[in-house]
Amino acid sequence: MFEKIKFNQFETFSELVHAISPRYFRNDQGKTEEFFFLGNDKNGEKNYHVKRFLESIGITNKPLYFVNQVHGDKIYILDDADLTSNEVVKFSADALLTHIPGKPIGVFTADCLPILIYDPRLKVIGAIHAGRRGSEQSILLKVVREMNRVYESRPEELIVGFGPAIGGCCYEVEDDCVQPFKNMLPDEANWFRTGLPGKYFLNLVAVNKIEGEKAGLLPENIFSIDQCTCCSAQNLYSYRREGKTGRILTTIMLRP
Numbered sequence: 711m712f713e714k715i716k717f718n719q720f721e722t723f724s725e726l727v728h729a730i731s732p733r734y735f736r737n738d739q740g741k742t743e744e745f746f747f748l749g750n751d752k753n754g755e756k757n758y759h760v761k762r763f764l765e766s767i768g769i770t771n772k773p774l775y776f777v778n779q780v781h782g783d784k785i786y787i788l789d790d791a792d793l794t795s796n797e798v799v800k801f802s803a804d805a806l807l808t809h810i811p812g813k814p815i816g817v818f819t820a821d822c823l824p825i826l827i828y829d830p831r832l833k834v835i836g837a838i839h840a841g842r843r844g845s846e847q848s849i850l851l852k853v854v855r856e857m858n859r860v861y862e863s864r865p866e867e868l869i870v871g872f873g874p875a876i877g878g879c880c881y882e883v884e885d886d887c888v889q890p891f892k893n894m895l896p897d898e899a900n901w902f903r904t905g906l907p908g909k910y911f912l913n914l915v916a917v918n919k920i921e922g923e924k925a926g927l928l929p930e931n932i933f934s935i936d937q938c939t940c941c942s943a944q945n946l947y948s949y950r951r952e953g954k955t956g957r958i959l960t961t962i963m964l965r966p
């Protein structure tokens with residue numbers, strides 16, 4: 711339950727630091743505490759916990775750069791090393807990209823799919839918040855296209871990691887929630903399972919895998935943790951299971 715989640719594939723790049731937060735950590739008193747990454751941070755708790763988590767993966771004295779996530783398809787590119795994290799968070803977007811070393815970027819999720827993306831040739835990193843609505847708007851495909859447009863990344867060279875999200879085992883949705891995907895993926899069927907009348911089980915990982923391949927990613931460059939947040943009460947937050955709950959932080963940084 712204190713175990714951070716990492717992608718083996720990303721670990722092979724010595725220039726990268728990345729991790730997905732567990733639910734718990736040991737505080738300075740040796741007590742078990744939950745990572746708390748939410749809210750307006752009146753008491754500085756969120757800041758402290760983010761700092762604490764970054765330190766646990768060897769990132770010290772650096773703020774986390776994240777955006778105001780709105781379940782959309784906007785992509786924020788951190789290309790100005792002088793911007794502060796307080797300025798960046800004012801941007802509403804659901805993906806961040808940067809080529810600047812020493813800037814940890816991240817997304818917060820609880821059931822939505824967190825995705826990390828890396829261009830090992832050009833040293834560009836990205837973090838994506840792909841929930842149902844982001845996936846419906848093809849956010850991963852748009853990120854791959856944006857990396858190509860801005861950095862001239864080649865889709866076939868990109869490495870992609872899917873973090874823990876609510877799985878096809880637990881993510882029951884209404885008919886109207888699957889309709890946009892049926893329109894998007896008329897020839898595919900492995901991204902959902904039929905439930906009771908009018909109900910479906912949606913598989914966000916499968917949807918994004920199809921989207922990623924449509925964008926030109928190679929199947930062998932797509933890695934998935936394949937862990938369902940809703941099935942993992944011991945170590946992960948899940949909005950579906952708990953309602954009001956915490957968030958999982960998925961972060962990546964190019965070493966300075």
Ligand SMILES: [Zn+2]
Nearest residue numbers: 879880938941
């Ligand atoms: Zn599950």
